[in-house]
Amino acid sequence: MAMKKVLTLVFVREPGRILLGMKKRGFGQGRWNGFGGKVEKGESITDGAKRELLEECGVTAKSLNEVGLINFEFVGDPVILEVHVFDTWDYMNSPVETEEMRPQWYGEKEVPFGEMWPDDEYWFPHMLNGKKFEAYYKFEGMDKILDSWIKEKTEQ
Ligand code: 6U4
Ligand code: NA
Ligand code: NA
Numbered sequence: 001m002a003m004k005k006v007l008t009l010v011f012v013r014e015p016g017r018i019l020l021g022m023k024k025r026g027f028g029q030g031r032w033n034g035f036g037g038k039v040e041k042g043e044s045i046t047d048g049a050k051r052e053l054l055e056e057c058g059v060t061a062k063s064l065n066e067v068g069l070i071n072f073e074f075v076g077d078p079v080i081l082e083v084h085v086f087d088t089w090d091y092m093n094s095p096v097e098t099e100e101m102r103p104q105w106y107g108e109k110e111v112p113f114g115e116m117w118p119d120d121e122y123w124f125p126h127m128l129n130g131k132k133f134e135a136y137y138k139f140e141g142m143d144k145i146l147d148s149w150i151k152e153k154t155e156q
Contacts, residue, residue, distance in 0.1 A: 003079045008036035008049035011067075011087045011127065012059055012095070016108055018128075020116075021057055021101035028142075032116050034085070035059075035101060045084050053088075057103045058096040061088040067127045070119070073138045075146065087127065118145055126152060 011034045012019035020032040035056040039048035050061050068085035095103035106112065108128050113121040119137045126133040131152045138147040 004082050005079050006039045006045065006048075007081055007083045008039060008045060008052055009034040009083050009085045010036050010049050010053045010061065010064065011085075012053075012061075012091055013087050013089050014105075017105045018108060018111065019057070019059075019095055019103055020106055020111075021095075021103045024100055024102060026100070028117065030115075032104075032106075032112050033120075036083075046086070049084065049086050056098055056101045058093050058098065060092045061086075062090040062092065064088050066132065068123060068133045068135065070123065070135045070137065072119075073136075075138065075140045085123075085127070118143060119148070122148070122150060126150070 021035055023029050023031055023033050035053045036049060037052040037056075039045050043051070046064050049064055053059050053061055064086040065088065066084070067087050070083045070085060072081040072083065097103065111124060113124070119135070123133055123135050132155075133150055133152050135150040136148055137145050140146050
Protein backbone atom coordinates (compact mmCIF):
# COMPACT_ATOMS: atom_id res chain seq x y z
CA MET A 1 0.00 0.00 0.00
CA ALA A 2 1.27 3.45 -0.88
CA MET A 3 2.23 5.57 2.09
CA LYS A 4 1.63 9.31 2.11
CA LYS A 5 3.65 12.06 3.68
CA VAL A 6 1.77 15.34 4.10
CA LEU A 7 3.88 18.44 3.42
CA THR A 8 3.24 22.15 3.13
CA LEU A 9 4.61 24.81 0.80
CA VAL A 10 3.94 28.51 1.43
CA PHE A 11 4.54 31.56 -0.77
CA VAL A 12 4.50 35.07 0.65
CA ARG A 13 3.07 37.46 -1.95
CA GLU A 14 3.13 41.20 -2.54
CA PRO A 15 1.87 43.03 -5.60
CA GLY A 16 4.19 42.04 -8.48
CA ARG A 17 6.61 39.98 -6.42
CA ILE A 18 6.92 36.67 -4.59
CA LEU A 19 9.18 35.50 -1.76
CA LEU A 20 11.34 32.44 -2.43
CA GLY A 21 13.88 30.76 -0.19
CA MET A 22 17.17 29.12 -1.14
CA LYS A 23 17.10 25.76 0.64
CA LYS A 24 20.44 25.47 2.43
CA ARG A 25 20.18 21.86 3.60
CA GLY A 26 18.15 18.65 3.29
CA PHE A 27 15.56 17.78 0.66
CA GLY A 28 15.71 20.19 -2.29
CA GLN A 29 19.01 21.74 -1.15
CA GLY A 30 20.37 24.32 -3.63
CA ARG A 31 16.94 25.13 -5.08
CA TRP A 32 14.70 28.19 -4.70
CA ASN A 33 11.44 27.08 -3.19
CA GLY A 34 8.56 28.12 -0.99
CA PHE A 35 8.71 27.57 2.77
CA GLY A 36 7.31 24.44 4.34
CA GLY A 37 7.84 20.93 5.57
CA LYS A 38 6.25 17.98 7.20
CA VAL A 39 2.99 18.36 9.09
CA GLU A 40 3.44 17.06 12.65
CA LYS A 41 1.14 14.76 14.61
CA GLY A 42 -1.76 16.60 16.20
CA GLU A 43 -1.26 19.67 14.03
CA SER A 44 -3.60 20.89 11.30
CA ILE A 45 -2.17 21.36 7.81
CA THR A 46 -2.54 25.15 7.97
CA ASP A 47 -0.96 25.26 11.45
CA GLY A 48 1.95 23.21 10.10
CA ALA A 49 2.29 25.57 7.14
CA LYS A 50 2.36 28.64 9.42
CA ARG A 51 4.85 26.99 11.78
CA GLU A 52 7.28 26.09 8.99
CA LEU A 53 7.01 29.59 7.47
CA LEU A 54 7.89 31.11 10.84
CA GLU A 55 10.71 28.63 11.56
CA GLU A 56 12.26 28.99 8.13
CA CYS A 57 12.11 32.77 7.55
CA GLY A 58 10.64 34.50 10.61
CA VAL A 59 7.39 35.49 8.89
CA THR A 60 4.02 35.07 10.64
CA ALA A 61 1.10 34.52 8.27
CA LYS A 62 -2.14 36.02 9.62
CA SER A 63 -4.09 34.06 7.02
CA LEU A 64 -3.31 31.53 4.30
CA ASN A 65 -5.05 30.89 0.99
CA GLU A 66 -5.17 27.38 -0.44
CA VAL A 67 -3.73 27.49 -3.94
CA GLY A 68 -2.90 23.94 -4.90
CA LEU A 69 -2.49 20.29 -4.09
CA ILE A 70 0.36 18.33 -5.66
CA ASN A 71 1.14 14.64 -5.37
CA PHE A 72 4.73 13.64 -6.05
CA GLU A 73 5.93 10.14 -6.73
CA PHE A 74 9.60 9.21 -6.92
CA VAL A 75 10.42 6.06 -8.88
CA GLY A 76 11.51 3.32 -6.48
CA ASP A 77 10.05 5.06 -3.42
CA PRO A 78 6.68 3.84 -2.08
CA VAL A 79 6.07 7.14 -0.28
CA ILE A 80 3.81 9.64 -2.06
CA LEU A 81 4.44 13.27 -1.08
CA GLU A 82 1.16 15.16 -0.74
CA VAL A 83 2.13 18.82 -0.87
CA HIS A 84 -0.43 21.45 0.14
CA VAL A 85 0.45 24.77 -1.49
CA PHE A 86 -0.65 28.06 0.09
CA ASP A 87 -0.03 31.73 -0.36
CA THR A 88 -0.39 34.67 1.98
CA TRP A 89 -0.80 38.38 1.34
CA ASP A 90 -1.44 39.09 5.01
CA TYR A 91 1.62 38.61 7.17
CA MET A 92 3.83 40.13 9.86
CA ASN A 93 7.61 40.66 10.03
CA SER A 94 10.24 40.97 7.31
CA PRO A 95 11.80 37.72 6.09
CA VAL A 96 15.13 36.82 7.70
CA GLU A 97 17.75 34.22 6.81
CA THR A 98 17.76 31.07 8.94
CA GLU A 99 19.85 27.90 9.08
CA GLU A 100 17.49 26.29 6.57
CA MET A 101 16.59 29.09 4.14
CA ARG A 102 17.92 32.29 2.54
CA PRO A 103 14.85 34.35 1.57
CA GLN A 104 14.77 36.63 -1.46
CA TRP A 105 12.02 38.53 -3.28
CA TYR A 106 11.61 37.87 -7.00
CA GLY A 107 9.54 39.79 -9.51
CA GLU A 108 6.72 37.63 -10.83
CA LYS A 109 8.36 37.79 -14.27
CA GLU A 110 11.85 36.94 -12.93
CA VAL A 111 11.10 33.66 -11.15
CA PRO A 112 14.34 31.57 -11.48
CA PHE A 113 12.80 28.34 -12.80
CA GLY A 114 16.23 27.01 -13.83
CA GLU A 115 17.23 26.85 -10.15
CA MET A 116 13.97 25.36 -8.85
CA TRP A 117 12.24 21.99 -8.77
CA PRO A 118 11.43 21.25 -12.46
CA ASP A 119 7.70 20.93 -11.78
CA ASP A 120 7.45 24.53 -10.59
CA GLU A 121 7.46 26.10 -14.06
CA TYR A 122 4.26 24.19 -14.90
CA TRP A 123 2.16 25.16 -11.89
CA PHE A 124 3.56 28.58 -10.92
CA PRO A 125 1.63 30.30 -13.74
CA HIS A 126 -1.64 28.97 -12.27
CA MET A 127 -0.71 30.28 -8.82
CA LEU A 128 0.46 33.64 -10.15
CA ASN A 129 -2.82 34.01 -12.07
CA GLY A 130 -4.78 33.30 -8.89
CA LYS A 131 -6.09 29.94 -10.11
CA LYS A 132 -6.37 26.92 -7.82
CA PHE A 133 -4.96 23.71 -9.22
CA GLU A 134 -4.33 20.02 -8.60
CA ALA A 135 -1.32 18.30 -10.10
CA TYR A 136 0.72 15.11 -10.15
CA TYR A 137 4.40 14.63 -11.00
CA LYS A 138 6.31 11.38 -11.22
CA PHE A 139 10.05 11.92 -10.83
CA GLU A 140 13.04 9.82 -11.68
CA GLY A 141 15.71 11.19 -9.36
CA MET A 142 15.49 14.91 -8.60
CA ASP A 143 15.64 16.30 -12.15
CA LYS A 144 13.54 14.21 -14.51
CA ILE A 145 9.73 14.24 -14.76
CA LEU A 146 8.46 10.98 -16.33
CA ASP A 147 4.74 11.58 -16.06
CA SER A 148 2.44 14.39 -14.96
CA TRP A 149 -0.96 16.01 -15.10
CA ILE A 150 -2.41 19.31 -13.94
CA LYS A 151 -5.93 20.65 -13.76
CA GLU A 152 -7.38 23.94 -12.65
CA LYS A 153 -10.00 23.68 -9.96
CA THR A 154 -13.17 25.57 -10.74
CA GLU A 155 -14.98 27.25 -7.84
CA GLN A 156 -18.35 25.70 -7.02
P1 6U4 B 1 13.12 18.39 8.33
O1 6U4 B 1 13.39 16.93 8.19
O2 6U4 B 1 12.32 18.79 9.51
O3 6U4 B 1 14.32 19.27 8.04
P2 6U4 B 1 10.94 19.51 6.96
O4 6U4 B 1 11.32 20.95 7.11
O5 6U4 B 1 9.82 19.01 7.80
O6 6U4 B 1 12.20 18.62 7.08
P3 6U4 B 1 11.35 19.44 4.18
O7 6U4 B 1 12.14 20.68 4.24
O8 6U4 B 1 12.02 18.18 3.80
O9 6U4 B 1 10.54 19.21 5.49
O10 6U4 B 1 10.10 19.66 3.21
C1 6U4 B 1 10.25 19.59 1.86
C2 6U4 B 1 9.72 20.85 1.22
O11 6U4 B 1 9.94 20.77 -0.17
C3 6U4 B 1 8.22 21.04 1.38
O12 6U4 B 1 7.97 22.43 1.56
C4 6U4 B 1 7.63 20.59 0.06
C5 6U4 B 1 8.73 20.95 -0.88
N1 6U4 B 1 8.80 20.11 -2.08
C6 6U4 B 1 9.05 18.79 -2.11
N2 6U4 B 1 9.09 18.33 -3.39
C7 6U4 B 1 8.88 19.42 -4.19
C8 6U4 B 1 8.82 19.61 -5.58
N3 6U4 B 1 9.01 18.61 -6.44
N4 6U4 B 1 8.56 20.86 -6.03
C9 6U4 B 1 8.40 21.88 -5.17
N5 6U4 B 1 8.47 21.74 -3.83
C10 6U4 B 1 8.70 20.54 -3.36
O13 6U4 B 1 8.17 23.01 -5.63
NA1 NA C 1 11.35 22.51 5.58
NA1 NA D 1 9.91 20.12 9.90
